[in-house]
Amino acid sequence: MGSAVVSDDVFALMDEWGPEKVVCVSDRRTGMRGVLVLDNTARGMGKGGTRMSPGVTVGQIARLARTMTWKWAAVDLFHGGAKAGIVADPAAPDKEEILRAFARALANEVPREYVFGLDMGLTENDAAILLDELGDRGAAVGLPGALGGFPYDQLGVTGYGVAEAADAAAAELGLELRGARVAVQGLGAVGRAAVRRLAELGAVIVAASTVTGCAHDPDGLDVDRLLALSAELGDDCVREYGPPAPPERALSVETDILVPAAREDVIDAGVAAATTAKLVVEGANLPATPDARAILHKRGVAVVPDFIANAGGIVAAAHSMDARYSPFQVDPGDVFSMISTKLRANAVAVLQESRRAETTPHEAAYALAQSRVREAMVLRRRVPEHV
Numbered sequence: 475m476g477s478a479v480v481s482d483d484v485f486a487l488m489d490e491w492g493p494e495k496v497v498c499v500s501d502r503r504t505g506m507r508g509v510l511v512l513d514n515t516a517r518g519m520g521k522g523g524t525r526m527s528p529g530v531t532v533g534q535i536a537r538l539a540r541t542m543t544w545k546w547a548a549v550d551l552f553h554g555g556a557k558a559g560i561v562a563d564p565a566a567p568d569k570e571e572i573l574r575a576f577a578r579a580l581a582n583e584v585p586r587e588y589v590f591g592l593d594m595g596l597t598e599n600d601a602a603i604l605l606d607e608l609g610d611r612g613a614a615v616g617l618p619g620a621l622g623g624f625p626y627d628q629l630g631v632t633g634y635g636v637a638e639a640a641d642a643a644a645a646e647l648g649l650e651l652r653g654a655r656v657a658v659q660g661l662g663a664v665g666r667a668a669v670r671r672l673a674e675l676g677a678v679i680v681a682a683s684t685v686t687g688c689a690h691d692p693d694g695l696d697v698d699r700l701l702a703l704s705a706e707l708g709d710d711c712v713r714e715y716g717p718p719a720p721p722e723r724a725l726s727v728e729t730d731i732l733v734p735a736a737r738e739d740v741i742d743a744g745v746a747a748a749t750t751a752k753l754v755v756e757g758a759n760l761p762a763t764p765d766a767r768a769i770l771h772k773r774g775v776a777v778v779p780d781f782i783a784n785a786g787g788i789v790a791a792a793h794s795m796d797a798r799y800s801p802f803q804v805d806p807g808d809v810f811s812m813i814s815t816k817l818r819a820n821a822v823a824v825l826q827e828s829r830r831a832e833t834t835p836h837e838a839a840y841a842l843a844q845s846r847v848r849e850a851m852v853l854r855r856r857v858p859e860h861v
């Protein structure tokens with residue numbers, strides 16, 4: 475009875491794009507339950523992180539795998555969409571046993587069809603365990619530096635890409651980034667690196683917020699001081715920088731460019747209707763509600779969508795995939811230079827396509843990704859040409 479319900483559910487997930495394969499696994503001894511979803515591999519091997527959470531469901535992992543299909547295609551790198559999930563508490567004392575059981579259960583698929591990577595609930599040390607269990611250096615990416623891994627967040631690859639995308643998008647709009655005012659929400663891995671690179675490119679950072687408050691100066695913040703305080707104090711840096719305003723201030727200050735780099739749904743209809751920004755560059759995932767996207771579009775505010783602007787991490791992941799069997803560590807210079815080239819080109823392509831097709835930049839970005847996946851499917855004769 476139970477299995478019939480599950481299989482109906484899984485079939486219901488399958489549409490014209492995928493998933494091509496769903497592998498559910500369990501292990502009686504540890505109580506491990508997990509799933510691997512390979513969504514669409516027309517453009518290349520499925521790649522996406524491995525999540526551990528008590529709330530993991532097959533449907534959720536399938537949705538995340540689909541998102542990866544579009545992300546890889548949007549950034550124009552040749553991987554397909556995949557994601558894996560383990561139903562467990564990441565704080566469980568037997569986490570290692572659960573990870574090892576999961577890896578063993580997927581020994582047929584990993585690393586030929588899937589490579590473990592990081593997502594919620596998994597750390598670099600966990601990637602090391604997954605790799606060890608399968609005895610193959612190709613089984614996981616997201617490894618600690620001592621095993622040849624590439625420290626994405628430490629190097630700030632995503633925030634760097636957000637700033638590069640902002641620069642190219644601003645130029646496309648005829649708005650010079652040098653001297654432009656920028657407000658950034660969030661000073662975590664993404665926000666900090668974005669602020670650093672935006673300042674290097676000549677932007678004037680007028681506001682930067684964390685969950686504890688907002689540093690605001692219409693004449694421009696002292697970015698070196700703010701980043702030094704952030705390294706020392708974390709989110710409290712904005713209080714020490716002083717005088718602190720409420721955290722929401724970053725979304726309402728007078729600015730030319732707004733960079734949400736904290737959480738989802740923070741740009742609601744009210745923020746979208748009131749912002750003075752001419753450009754929003756989405757560092758966070760899903761920072762604008764659907765209403766807000768429509769309002770921004772109507773008001774002529776350009777938006778670089780999340781999966782275009784924050785794709786720096788996946789460019790780095792592609793380099794890590796490529797380096798799995800190499801004795802040489804990934805060269806950060808190669809990663810930064812590819813992020814710059816790809817994200818600049820994609821930001822401009824999406825804004826131009828949005829203008830041409832008179833759709834929102836999100837719709838334009840999805841259309842671009844879908845056309846690339848469809849073309850690959852046609853070339854492989856997975857679908858007829860005229861579909």
Ligand SMILES: NC(=O)c1ccc[n+]([C@@H]2O[C@H](COP(=O)([O-])OP(=O)(O)OC[C@H]3O[C@@H](n4cnc5c(N)ncnc54)[C@H](O)[C@@H]3O)[C@@H](O)[C@H]2O)c1
Pocket residue numbers: 626627632659660661662663664665683684685686709721722735736737738757758759784785787
């Ligand atoms: N780290 C990556 O490489 C990466 C890649 C792609 C997307 N993202 C997305 O970017 C966003 C940020 O990720 P991160 O890794 O920098 O997270 P993080 O946890 O390192 O930092 C989050 C920051 O946002 C701040 N914040 C939270 N709520 C806030 C609020 N209400 N007002 C102001 N600031 C607030 C926190 O104080 C913190 O400074 C998330 O949406 C994440 O999914 C991250």
